[in-house]
Amino acid sequence: QLQLQESGPGLVKPSETLSLTCAVSGGSISISSYYWGWIRQPPGKGLEWIGSFYYSGSTSYNPSLKSRVTISVDTSKNQFSLKLSSVTAADTAVYYCARLIITRSGWFDPWGQGTLVTVSS
Amino acid sequence: EIVLTQSPATLSLSPGERATLSCRASQSVSSYLAWYQQNPGQAPRLLIYDASNRATGIPARFSGSGSGTDFTLTISSLEPEDFAVYYCQQRSSWPPRITFGQGTRLEIK
Numbered sequence: 001q002l003q004l005q006e007s008g009p010g011l012v013k014p015s016e017t018l019s020l021t022c023a024v025s026g027g028s029i030s031i032s033s034y035y036w037g038w039i040r041q042p043p044g045k046g047l048e049w050i051g052s053f054y055y056s057g058s059t060s061y062n063p064s065l066k067s068r069v070t071i072s073v074d075t076s077k078n079q080f081s082l083k084l085s086s087v088t089a090a091d092t093a094v095y096y097c098a099r100l101i102i103t104r105s106g107w108f109d110p111w112g113q114g115t116l117v118t119v120s121s
Numbered sequence: 122e123i124v125l126t127q128s129p130a131t132l133s134l135s136p137g138e139r140a141t142l143s144c145r146a147s148q149s150v151s152s153y154l155a156w157y158q159q160n161p162g163q164a165p166r167l168l169i170y171d172a173s174n175r176a177t178g179i180p181a182r183f184s185g186s187g188s189g190t191d192f193t194l195t196i197s198s199l200e201p202e203d204f205a206v207y208y209c210q211q212r213s214s215w216p217p218r219i220t221f222g223q224g225t226r227l228e229i230k
Contacts, residue, residue, distance in 0.1 A: 035217060037219070039219075039221075046208065046221060046222075046223045046224045047157075047165065047208055047210075047221040047224075048221070049218075049219035049220065049221065052216070052217055052219065054216070058216050059216065060216035060217055060218055062218075062219075063122070096164055096165075100212075100217065100219075101170075102212070102217060103171075104151075104153065105152070105153035105154075105155070105170065105171050105212055106153070106155075106212030106217050106219065107155035107167060107170040107210065107212070108155075108157075108165070108167065108210070108219075109167040109170075109176060110167075111164040111165055111166070112164065113163075113164055114164050
């Protein structure tokens with residue numbers, strides 16, 4: 001059964017870079033037809049897509065975050081990472097990683113449990 | 122960018138009743154729409170993909186319909202565990218870009 005697990009600091013200072021890793025178990029990250037992605041959810045608010053990537057290197061980012069986001073993959077460790085630069089309090093959120101199944105459509109399944117990142121000095 | 126608008130924002134019903142949740146897209150997304158359920162403190166769970174296909178393990182009381190710009194998630198007879206927040210989501214363009222609706226909270230009346 002495919003499982004995803006987010007990890008990283010729970011507290012980041014304003015203007016610094018948020019860094020998270022998603023470890024994938026129960027399946028390979030290098031499988032065709034699958035993208036992988038990051039989604040976040042500010043406390044009490046809805047879901048916001050951050051970006052997605054394909055193991056071969058193709059990436060797609062939310063235009064509202066594109067200038068600050070980098071998603072990378074380490075196929076040898078079967079994990080992928082998120083970096084969000086110049087963070088502010090508005091970036092405080094639960095961050096989820098998930099598999100993005102792409103056909104002509106696209107949906108996320110499964111999801112990691114999520115990790116709360118607070119931006120505060 | 123395609124915008125998804127969900128209605129109502131909050132729906133108050135009793136167990137055993139039928140729930141109808143709506144998701145409207147700002148332009149046609151064909152049948153390329155998914156629905157998720159999120160309980161407090163938990164990650165979202167896929168319910169429906171491609172507008173009307175139930176994900177693995179999802180009870181038959183959940184059904185999805187619609188195409189183009191108007192979509193509906195129906196829960197035929199509410200169970201206590203169904204009271205949660207529901208989100209719709211679509212994928213457009215290539216490489217893929219994703220948008221979510223703002224969510225509908227289904228609460229116990």
